[in-house]
Amino acid sequence: MKLGQMRWRFWLGAIALLGWMSMTGWAEAGNSTNEKLKVYFIDVEGGQATLFVTPASQSLLIDTGWGGNEGRDADRIAAAVKGAGLMRIDYVLITHFHEDHVGGAAQLLDRVPVGAFIDHGVNREEEPSVERGYAAYEKLIATSRTKRILAKTNDVLPIVGIKAQVVSADGKVIQKPLEGGGAANPYCKGAETPEVDTTENARSVGVHITFGKVKLLDLGDLTKDKEMELVCPANKLGKVDIYIVSHHGWNHSSSAAMVDALGARVAIMNNGAKKGGSPSVLDTVLNAPGMESLWQLHYSEEGGEDHNTDDALIANLNGQENGNFLELTVASNGSFDVLNSRTGETKHYVAARESIH
Numbered sequence: 001m002k003l004g005q006m007r008w009r010f011w012l013g014a015i016a017l018l019g020w021m022s023m024t025g026w027a028e029a030g031n032s033t034n035e036k037l038k039v040y041f042i043d044v045e046g047g048q049a050t051l052f053v054t055p056a057s058q059s060l061l062i063d064t065g066w067g068g069n070e071g072r073d074a075d076r077i078a079a080a081v082k083g084a085g086l087m088r089i090d091y092v093l094i095t096h097f098h099e100d101h102v103g104g105a106a107q108l109l110d111r112v113p114v115g116a117f118i119d120h121g122v123n124r125e126e127e128p129s130v131e132r133g134y135a136a137y138e139k140l141i142a143t144s145r146t147k148r149i150l151a152k153t154n155d156v157l158p159i160v161g162i163k164a165q166v167v168s169a170d171g172k173v174i175q176k177p178l179e180g181g182g183a184a185n186p187y188c189k190g191a192e193t194p195e196v197d198t199t200e201n202a203r204s205v206g207v208h209i210t211f212g213k214v215k216l217l218d219l220g221d222l223t224k225d226k227e228m229e230l231v232c233p234a235n236k237l238g239k240v241d242i243y244i245v246s247h248h249g250w251n252h253s254s255s256a257a258m259v260d261a262l263g264a265r266v267a268i269m270n271n272g273a274k275k276g277g278s279p280s281v282l283d284t285v286l287n288a289p290g291m292e293s294l295w296q297l298h299y300s301e302e303g304g305e306d307h308n309t310d311d312a313l314i315a316n317l318n319g320q321e322n323g324n325f326l327e328l329t330v331a332s333n334g335s336f337d338v339l340n341s342r343t344g345e346t347k348h349y350v351a352a353r354e355s356i357h
């Protein structure tokens with residue numbers, strides 16, 4: 001064979017191999033095996049602070065916990081940021097303007113640089129403490145010159161590595177179902193009609209997050225009246241794998257019509273010892289179809305022995321205020337793990353055999 005012919009055959013072979021690799025998804029599969037989403041459920045004693053870190057090392061913090069307490073919550077968030085190997089937070093989403101969600105923003109900015117804040121727009125609750133909290137937040141954004149992004153329903157947040165779609169904001173909810181959603185919801189039958197909530201809770205920015213084959217839902221403190229708009233008569237949210245229990249597990253949220261329709265395998269509740277963790281919500285979540293585990297940041301005193309989840313799945317036991325956290329690691333193939341920082345134990349969840357979502 002002449003040299004020219006050999007070169008020609010070599011290039012033909014190389015082109016065929018590359019074509020085969022892209023056709024079979026070989027190149028993507030090779031990249032994705034090590035790609036993991038980390039989610040840190042930081043204990044802020046009955047508020048919210050949930051840190052998402054994508055394989056691209058981009059970060060999204062949902063809420064900043066409480067202010068005061070000598071920066072307790074901001075210190076805990078900063079420790080999680082450091083533990084994740086980050087120097088800054090790209091996006092801080094403020095679900096709504098209550099103190100247990102936005103209160104820690106100034107102390108956080110003192111400790112960790114933030115790329116941008118995301119929220120639903122102006123505060124609409126005429127309660128002096130909420131108005132004061134909102135004014136402080138607006139001032140913080142102005143003085144720190146931090147970018148502010150308005151979240152509207154259907155928006156996809158700019159974070160790289162996950163798809164975080166806004167399903168509720170400023171009292172509005174999505175009108176069109178998400179991909180995989182839209183089926184009639186049998187659990188609406190006989191469901192009570194909840195009272196209309198006029199507080200900031202009902203204006204919470206809720207996000208539906210997709211990473212690989214895994215879907216997560218975080219609705220902030222969204223109330224039952226808005227939940228019904230999302231899941232009845234048709235379930236616009238579809239099914240999810242992981243439900244971040246709304247409103248710290250308080251009984252103004254997590255209607256059975258929604259929780260049962262979500263079909264989550266795992267629920268994680270950011271309750272405090274004396275805040276959230278209502279017995280009825282603990283029962284609803286634990287008894288939901290397909291539910292494998294409920295994890296709690298705290299033992300709920302109100303829940304008592306009859307309603308709390310297993311001790312092994314609780315980060316802070318009765319009487320503890322140690323700030324233990326829960327850490328979720330999601331692999332893009334659909335398997336995931338939850339670590340309890342109190343025990344050092346991890347529970348593994350195998351990937352669902354087939355994606356029914």
Ligand SMILES: [Zn+2]
Nearest residue numbers: 047100221247
């Ligand atoms: Zn709250």
